[in-house]
Amino acid sequence: MPTSSELKDRIQAALPGADVAVEDLTGGGDHFRAEVVSDRFDGLTRIQQHKLVYDVFGAEIGGPIHALSIKTSTPGGAQ
Amino acid sequence: MTNDEIRGFIDNAIQENQVMLFMKGTPHEPACGFSARTAGALNALGVQYAALDILPDPRIREELSGLSGWPTIPQLFVKGELVGGSDIVMEMFESGELAGLLGVEQPEEPAEAPQPEPARQRIGLENNLTD
Structure with missing residues (x-):
């Protein structure tokens, strides 16, 4: 079962320098919320930003990770 | 239906419906909170949309x-x-961007958790699948 710290580590590994917070919404290890602040999101649409985070987990989304709610932003605060 | 036919149906639905929502359950009876909120935002804006x-x-x-x-x-x-x-969708609903994208007025008091209502238009892939 994935844990929020495991998800956080994997997002940080994929997006070096990102500020990542992951919360296990139900405590059941399957519904998570990730808030990710990274300069990699600069100039990307929201769709592209969220895809960067989803791509870290590939087919695990919808499988072991039933739901991953995402909020992305850049260090400047812009979307 | 073959997978190719399903993909073709989905592709058509996306091209032919100006606002197309794929969800779990229906706008009237959503089967998941995320789907319920998304349908609820569209309902709150009063736009016509197709849901599958x-x-x-x-x-x-x-x-x-x-x-x-x-x-x-x-x-x-x-x-x-x-x-x-x-x-x-919820971020864009709350900021008013979704209303802008859909060309409608933002409601004066956007509901915190809009309640889903029946969509005005539905298409029935499920019916084709049981043939």
Whole structure:
């Protein structure tokens, strides 16, 4: 079962320098919320930003990770 | 139906419906909180949209995600383009961007958690699948 710290580590590994917070919404290890602040999101649409985070987990989304709610932003605060 | 036919049906639905929502359950009876919130935002804006329940056949979701590159449900398309899932749609609803994209007025007091109501238009892939 994935844990929020495991998800956080994997997002940080994929997006070096990102500020990542992951919360296990139900405590059941399957519904998570990730808030990710990274300069990699600069100039990307929201769709592209969220895809960067989803791509870290590939087919695990919808499988072991039933739901991953995402909020992305850049260090400047812009979307 | 073959997978190719399902993908073709989905592709058509995206192209032919200005506002197309793929969800779990229906706007009247959503089967998931994320789908309920997304349908609720569209209802709160009073736009006409088509909704398709992905649950009747697992291949619908597989083909949809293959087509869109987006792993989760719901998925909202406007004018043939993926807008996002529930997080993006709710952010855009709250900021007024979604109203702008859909060309409608932002409600004066947007509801915190809009209640889903029946969509005015539905298409029935599920019926085709049972043939």
